[in-house]
Amino acid sequence: MDEDDFTTYVAAQWPRLVRSAVLLGCSPVEAEDVVQSALERCLLHWRRVRAASDRDAYVHRVLINTFTSARRRRWTGERPTADLSEAVAPDETSHVDDADAMERALDRLGRDQRTAVVLRYYAHLTEEQMATVLGVARGTVKSRLGRALAALAEDPALGDLRGAP
């Protein structure tokens, strides 16, 4: 029964969870690893997940914790930078689309703000659910979202989108 329920849930949610992890900042390969690890943790205690009042919020909480732990362990030696020191090839992508701009803008957000944006506008969690997932007060969720939206509004990559409906 548990196994069937878990299978159904994962089959339905796997793509969205992986893409959530990508939006949080994982590479696609890392995202699949993180989500797989998170789902293993969930399956270990699936009856508790089933009994949770909000299953999606529960799974997202495990996902965020797994992602955070993975980031603590992993040190790639890379440092994000806004500008490359030199151009090694002509830019063939001058006609960047809105999604490119959004991706770059996400990269410039801090971890907390980026997580807040993804949980609210991609995972569609309510502020109350986010407070539970992130283990912070609802007011903290509001302020993180507010600062994130202000940063996105000021982001030069999204300049063309200002005033968009």
Place this chain on the structure above:
Amino acid sequence: MTDHHLTDLLERVAERTDVGPAPLAAIRQGVRRRRRRNGVLGGAGLTAAVVAATIAVPVLSNPGREATPPRPGTTQTPVVSPPAPEVRLDGTYIVIALVRSNGRPAPTTYEHTRLHMSFRDGTVRAFDGCNELSGRYVLQGTHLHWKGYLGSTLVGCIPGPPPFFDRLDDVTSVAHDQGGTYLEDANGKVVVALARPDRR
């Protein structure tokens, strides 16, 4: 930029990632591996945990709970052990020792609140200092079986409370002696040691 527009942009970014089918077999394999690892670590580390708990919690040092060497010609497997006396679970208990799955002791308080649990008429409730858990149980002899699901509230707590509820999943039996009441796993290892509030 409206909320809807932001959602639309995130959807478009997300859709760029090709996602294959869910690796269900690998996830199940990973769970089996985690369970095996927890079992091995639990077995290897529990000696140290029990020693630590014995020092920290005198009630665990009760001679009745100490391991006794097997008699010649007998084994320690539950199958051939003489039947244990019936135990009772009734009323409220405080947690005086909690053993992590890796065998190490875990705190028994969170934010100055003692972990505790209660058993009454087949209903179990527990509090880890942050969230509440409730469910049904069946006690047959010394065998404790959680009936259905143990549901808990989901208050986010930073830092996280002790792994009390996680460990309850491993409990399969109950033992009792003068030192207290013990919830044990399938290998007879103590997971939680309980005592009546008035005994502490």
